[in-house]
Amino acid sequence: MNKKEIVYVVSDSVGETAELMVKAVASQFGENVEIKHISYVEDIKDLNNVITAAKYNNSIIAYTIVIPSLKQFLDQRAGEAGIMAIDLMNPLMEAFIQKFNTDPVRQPRLMRKLDDNYFRRVEAVEFAVKYDDGQDVRGLKHADIVLIGVSRTSKTPLSMYLAHKRFKVANVPLVPEIAPPDELFDIPKNKCVGLIITPDKLNEIRMERLKNLGLTTQANYANLDRILKELEYAEKIMKRIGCPVINVSNKAIEETADLILAMLKKRGAVLHG
Known part of the structure; x- marks a missing residue:
């Protein structure tokens, strides 16, 4: 990489976990990765703005979104726009579902509540x-x-x-x-x-x-x-x-x-x- 590549970190909460994971990976590629953090995503409009920006900059989107409708929309729209969108949370969540045989509440910001x-x-x-x-x-x-x-x-x-x-x-x-x-x-x-x-x-x-x-x-x-x-x-x-x-x-x-x-x-x- 010669020019700075942009990674959009998107979350329906603070997004600390996503940012730390992206930084850990980015550190393996020197100083040529710029991270743009978008927290507290609550509706489709927020996601559309991110997708537009990511398409314009030919960027990656890394996200932690637990609200099913928002996740589905992001996956679909990013796919249509030819943008690579990486779900950082769902693979582990699916493992929990299989292991514990129960469904998550899928509510954002739980880590902050009464913590x-x-x-x-x-x-x-x-x-x-x-x-x-x-x-x-x-x-x-x-x-x-x-x-x-x-x-x-x-x-x-x-x-x-x-x-x-x-x-x-x-x-x-x-x-x-x-x-x-x-x-x-x-x-x-x-x-x-x-x-x-x-x-x-x-x-x-x-x-x-x-x-x-x-x-x-x-x-x-x-x-x-x-x-x-x-x-x-x-x-x-x-x-x-x-x-x-x-x-x-x-x-x-x-x-x-x-x-x-x-x-x-x-x-x-x-x-x-």
Whole structure:
């Protein structure tokens, strides 16, 4: 593929599942696939618009539609227009029908209805954003997990990843010139985790960060002596708190998150994810 190919992802709900599946497949074809997402399709008019656009762009339609009349219309019209329309849900649904010997209710958006997990996830993400990077230390006492560490130790990505697992996470940067908030020493130490990193790895990450910002790599931010000073200061704070510490130098976000949860569970922290 030399030019960008378009895939229309169509759903009678949010369409997260369909989009993730299409992205997974598209990733195998480099960066030449553009995904256009059409959610909450409710009538034939919506589908006609998608079919017209897909025909004009010579595109694929991938869909998750459970309303029989809409699915039938899309299959028929796409076939007449010579458009490839892929049903991402029906093959598995048919397997369920055969296995369980029962019919589905075929009602869209059921995953969202009364889904406590969904609302807890939203709440946790909002919490992580609000209490990111020490913005408001009042949130520390309400957090399930508190992450501390110097800049560029993955505090924010970890907070967001854990938030999607429904944990309320706050994080606090440790900077030698700024005293940590008193609230940090008031929370139970078994829900606090310190993140450390090797000086060389941190230097590499910060140098790259400066380049991406278009700044000189000679800045104090990436200076090795400065980094050593920050790390020494951070470790003193972590020892003072008595919290567990994880070296994130060569770990993926997912790996570190799993370690955090296992470590806190072992130490008796009450986790609500």
